Amino acid sequence: xxxxxxxxxxxxxxxxxxxxxxxxxxxxxxxxxxxxxxxxxxxxxxxxxxxxxxxxxxxxxxxxxxxxxxxxxxxxxxxxxxxxxxxxxxxxxxxxxxxxxxxxxxxxxxxxxxxxxxxxxxxxxxxxxxxxxxxxxxxxxxxxxxxxxxxxxxxxxxxxxxxxx
Numbered sequence: 001x002x003x004x005x006x007x008x009x010x011x012x013x014x015x016x017x018x019x020x021x022x023x024x025x026x027x028x029x030x031x032x033x034x035x036x037x038x039x040x041x042x043x044x045x046x047x048x049x050x051x052x053x054x055x056x057x058x059x060x061x062x063x064x065x066x067x068x069x070x071x072x073x074x075x076x077x078x079x080x081x082x083x084x085x086x087x088x089x090x091x092x093x094x095x096x097x098x099x100x101x102x103x104x105x106x107x108x109x110x111x112x113x114x115x116x117x118x119x120x121x122x123x124x125x126x127x128x129x130x131x132x133x134x135x136x137x138x139x140x141x142x143x144x145x146x147x148x149x150x151x152x153x154x155x156x157x158x159x160x161x162x163x164x165x
Contacts, residue, residue, distance in 0.1 A: 009035070015060055022122060027053075031052065033116070035049035036157065038104060040156075042100075051078045068112075073101070080096055088105055106137070108153050113130070114158055
């Protein structure tokens, strides 16, 4: 039986237990914010948001997620947004832009990572570098999705970015 969104949330909470983001906030808050942005797109999108960093940041694998009851379409989306050795970030973003559900997940991830409250706590050089990286990713990701979908995500995750639409 496939897992529910609540069960995937609990799985993500266990998997990211003790992890903090770059500014010292429990990591689960980031994946929950991404999932919140994806809620209007259904449970599979929400699940992918909750799990979008699990393969690259924990000991969980795609096979383990499937064995735990995570729907295959969710695992495939998570794999699509997972960093791979030897693949440049820009190349990964271009690949993601060809996959509709992965595009929405990455838009939500980018929006949350771009929040002033998150970036403002970083050192200036890191803040500047990440701002450029995230802007460049948005230039590829946003045109790959319907503008209403982009606006929906931004409105839920980072309304300040709506001015860029």
